[in-house]
Structure formats: structure tokens, C-alpha cells
Amino acid sequence: MTNPGLIVRIAAKGEGATADGRYAELAAPGDVIEADGSLTKGPNHVEPPCRHFPACGGCQLQHLSESALATYVFDRAIGAAKGQDIVSGKVTPPHLSPANSRRRATLHAQGIGKRVVIGFREQGSHKIIDMRECHVLAPEMVAIVGALRTLLEGWGDRKLGVDVELAMADQGLSVGLKGLKVEGLKRTEALLDFSRDNHLARLTIDSGYGPEGVWEPEPVTITLGGTAVSLPPGAFLQATRDGEAVLAQAAREWVGDAPTVADLFSGLGTFAFALASATTKVRAVEAARDTHLACQSAARMNGRLVHCLHRDLFRNPLRVEELDRFAAVLLDPPRAGAQEQVDQIAASTVPRVVYISCNAASWARDAVRLIAGGYRLAEVRPVGQFRWSTHVELASLFVRD
Incomplete structure (x- = not known):
């Protein structure tokens, strides 16, 4: 028993x-x-590797063994499908990104007396855990925390409250400080010294009017599908390089030799550049203007067969008559899913649909609509890019038989 x-x-x-x-x-x-x-x-x-667990909200599952963590990622992806009575033809074992591989994150800094604490917020709280180590972030991101703490403690602002946006670019670490007030030559020089001494690729300051460049010795880029793309401050990236590679490989396998592909919610072109080839043209559709322009410029400069369209797919989704021109569609929507766009795809004749999702629940709801439109869920690949967290992603393939 x-x-x-x-x-x-x-x-x-x-x-x-x-x-x-x-x-x-x-x-x-x-x-x-x-x-x-x-x-x-x-x-x-198992024994959690980090001294800040479980207080730090960056991780929830450091106490799990590797096999138990993999099972959790698998069950989260497949459980959402089962909850909607969806059956997949094939489910691959989950991919887990390794420790210290996350390349983007937002930390928080707060002045407490003469001290400044920097880190993730405590689970379910506004309290900031003062980060002294992290087993999730890339080493360069962990290393900058101490230097940044020293910089901000010299700011002399007891009401200081700053969001710290970190991203690993081709040139190194990009840092964005949101909510920091910069007044006077002394503070400006302190920022320049900080950037130079820590070999930053870029430093931007957002005092309430959008990010403004302070330091950028050379244009900051991110390489996607072999193409260097300008990286706007705060632009979305897949959490880890290896997770991105797994998702892109799935997309390439499933799209195959399709001559025309629509990449919806395309961002900087993560999948567009991975799919484009001498025989495959990609239409990349994105609403955010800065990322759209970065993708467009990179495609033109490098002669890639990626044609960019600036369009809000929530307010104005691609219609059936537009979708029917493509041999395959890839979509990677925000966490809420893409109900209106999915309804148009479900009514189309597109043979293959690759759906990348960062929210298994909204993906499952959208999957029901695709299946009701005549698609079959052929394969699911769970991906755990956010190691030791409850955040799970997946790649999936829907086909018309």
C-alpha cells in the first residue's frame, strides 16, 4: 500500500x-x-547549491534532483495538453539549460540607509534579496553585481530605487539602469569609469523618458541564425543560448524545405534568421518598432531572405487569405497566447504550424482552436531554459493531414 x-x-x-x-x-x-x-x-x-534559496524569488526548485527537475518540465508541458484532452503524436525528453547560462535578467536595487541591496525580489514580496552569488545567471552578470553595488552606494541617494536590466551581447555585457537620476559631471564621470573599468559593452540610463546611451564603444549586436542583429536596450532574447538553439533546431526540422514561411511575433529574428536560406524565404512580422527595424536592417545588410513587416498581430492579425500564401507558419507569441491570430491560422490551409510557447496553459488553449480547425498535434518538445524555476517553454508542431 x-x-x-x-x-x-x-x-x-x-x-x-x-x-x-x-x-x-x-x-x-x-x-x-x-x-x-x-x-x-x-x-x-538534494542540497540546494545557492545560499539564497529558497528566499530568493529567482528559483523555486533548487531542492530537486536533475531527474526530478526534468520530470517537472516534462509534466508541465504535457499536463497542459492533457488538461485540454489533447494528444500528441510524439513527445521528446525535456531539454534543461545548464547552470550559469541565463543571459538576460532584471534585478532590482534599493537604498537602505547607506547600503544598497541588489538582487531578485523575495517570492511574493517586494523585499530584495541582496545577491552575493547566483547559480542561474551567466558569470559576467553575477560579477557585475558587486561593482554596481559599490557604484550606487556612492550615489548618496537614500531613496534610491533602480531596475537593473542585464543582457549578454556579442560584445559583452549590456547594462540598463532604470530609475537612476544622473545630475552633474561627477556622477556622469562615475558612470563612465564604471563602464570602462568593467568592460561593459553598453550602459544606458532611463530616468523616465526611455533609455539613453551613456557608454557604447561599438554597436551592440546579438548573433541570431549566423546573422549579427543590432540589440536595442531591453529587447527580448531567449533566456539561454542553448535553449534558443534547441528551439531553433526544432523549427528547422519541422519547417523542412518549405519555400515560404511566416514568422509571427518575430522579434529580432531569432527564428527568421535560423530558417531563412537560399531556398526558404521568411516573412518576419513584429509590432515593436525598434526590434522590427533591427531585424530589417540586419536582413538587408547581410543579404538574408528575411522580409520584415511592422504590424500589431493582436489588433490586426494576418488574415486567412494572407496566410494561405505560406507553406509554413511559425509563431512565438507573448505569455497570453495569440487567440485572434490562431483563429485565422485554424481557418487557413497552411500545411504546417510551428508554435513556440513560454506558457503551457495559453498554448494548450490555442492548441484546442488549431485542432478544432483540422490540425493534428504531431510533436511536442519541452524546454527548461529557466533552470530551477517553474517557468517552462515548449516547441510544438501542428500539421494538416
Whole structure:
């Protein structure tokens, strides 16, 4: 007989769950909730590598073994499909990004007396965990925290509150400080010294009117599909390079030799440049003007068969008659999904649809609409780019038989 206190799975928000629906914080599959409420650890419960866990909101699952973490990523992706009674023809084992591989993040800095604390916020709180180590972020991003703390402590602003946007570009680390007031030559020189001494690729300041460049020795780019693309401050990137590679490889396999592809919600061209070739033309459609222009400029300068269209697909989705011109469609919408655009795709005759998602729940709702329109879910590939977090992504293929 199964022990009723046995933790059998990890729930969506990261709690351990028993078969009869009881939950326990920081429990792993194989742990046991004893009669007195204490937790006996099982073989999947490991020692968290970071001193800030579990207080730091950057991670929720550092106590899981590698196999338990992989199972969680798999179950989150497939569980959403099962919840909508969707059956996939094939599901691959999940891909997990390694530790210290995340290349973009937003940290928070706050003045507390003469001190400045910098880090992620505590789970469910505005309190900032003062970061002294991080096993998720790229080493260059972790290394800048101490220097940034020193810079801001010299600012002399006891009411200081700054958002710190970090991104790894081709040239190195790009830093954006939002909410920092820069007044006077001394502070300007301090920012320049900080940028030079820490070999930043770029530093921008946003005092409430958008990011303004302070330091950028050479134009900052990000290489996508072998093409260097200008990287606007704050632009979206896939969380890790290896996660991006896995998603792009899935897209290439599934699109195959399709001569024409529509890349919807294309951003900087992550998938457009990965798919474009001498025999495949890509129409990249994006609403954000700065990212659209960056993609367009890179395509023209490098002679890539990527044709860019500036268009808000939420207010003005591609219509059936436009979609029917393409041999394949790829879409990578925001977390809310893309109901209006999916309805148009479902009514089209496009043979193949590649759907990349960062939210399994909204993906499943959209998948129901595609299936109702005559598509079949042929394959799903779960991806855990946000290591040790409850955030899961997936790539999926829908086909018309």
C-alpha cells in the first residue's frame, strides 16, 4: 500500500503534492509528509547549491534532483495538453539549460540607509534579496553585481530605487539602469569609469523618458541564425543560448524545405534568421518598432531572405487569405497566447504550424482552436531554459493531414 504522505509530483507553483491532494513547500518526489507534519527527505531531494534559496524569488526548485527537475518540465508541458484532452503524436525528453547560462535578467536595487541591496525580489514580496552569488545567471552578470553595488552606494541617494536590466551581447555585457537620476559631471564621470573599468559593452540610463546611451564603444549586436542583429536596450532574447538553439533546431526540422514561411511575433529574428536560406524565404512580422527595424536592417545588410513587416498581430492579425500564401507558419507569441491570430491560422490551409510557447496553459488553449480547425498535434518538445524555476517553454508542431 502506498504511503498516503508520499510526495508523488511537483505542482505548477513548485509545491510537492501527494496522491490525495496534500501539498508541502520545498518537497521533492519521494519525500514523505509524516503524521506530525514533518518532512522526511527522499532520493530526489538534494542540497540546494545557492545560499539564497529558497528566499530568493529567482528559483523555486533548487531542492530537486536533475531527474526530478526534468520530470517537472516534462509534466508541465504535457499536463497542459492533457488538461485540454489533447494528444500528441510524439513527445521528446525535456531539454534543461545548464547552470550559469541565463543571459538576460532584471534585478532590482534599493537604498537602505547607506547600503544598497541588489538582487531578485523575495517570492511574493517586494523585499530584495541582496545577491552575493547566483547559480542561474551567466558569470559576467553575477560579477557585475558587486561593482554596481559599490557604484550606487556612492550615489548618496537614500531613496534610491533602480531596475537593473542585464543582457549578454556579442560584445559583452549590456547594462540598463532604470530609475537612476544622473545630475552633474561627477556622477556622469562615475558612470563612465564604471563602464570602462568593467568592460561593459553598453550602459544606458532611463530616468523616465526611455533609455539613453551613456557608454557604447561599438554597436551592440546579438548573433541570431549566423546573422549579427543590432540589440536595442531591453529587447527580448531567449533566456539561454542553448535553449534558443534547441528551439531553433526544432523549427528547422519541422519547417523542412518549405519555400515560404511566416514568422509571427518575430522579434529580432531569432527564428527568421535560423530558417531563412537560399531556398526558404521568411516573412518576419513584429509590432515593436525598434526590434522590427533591427531585424530589417540586419536582413538587408547581410543579404538574408528575411522580409520584415511592422504590424500589431493582436489588433490586426494576418488574415486567412494572407496566410494561405505560406507553406509554413511559425509563431512565438507573448505569455497570453495569440487567440485572434490562431483563429485565422485554424481557418487557413497552411500545411504546417510551428508554435513556440513560454506558457503551457495559453498554448494548450490555442492548441484546442488549431485542432478544432483540422490540425493534428504531431510533436511536442519541452524546454527548461529557466533552470530551477517553474517557468517552462515548449516547441510544438501542428500539421494538416
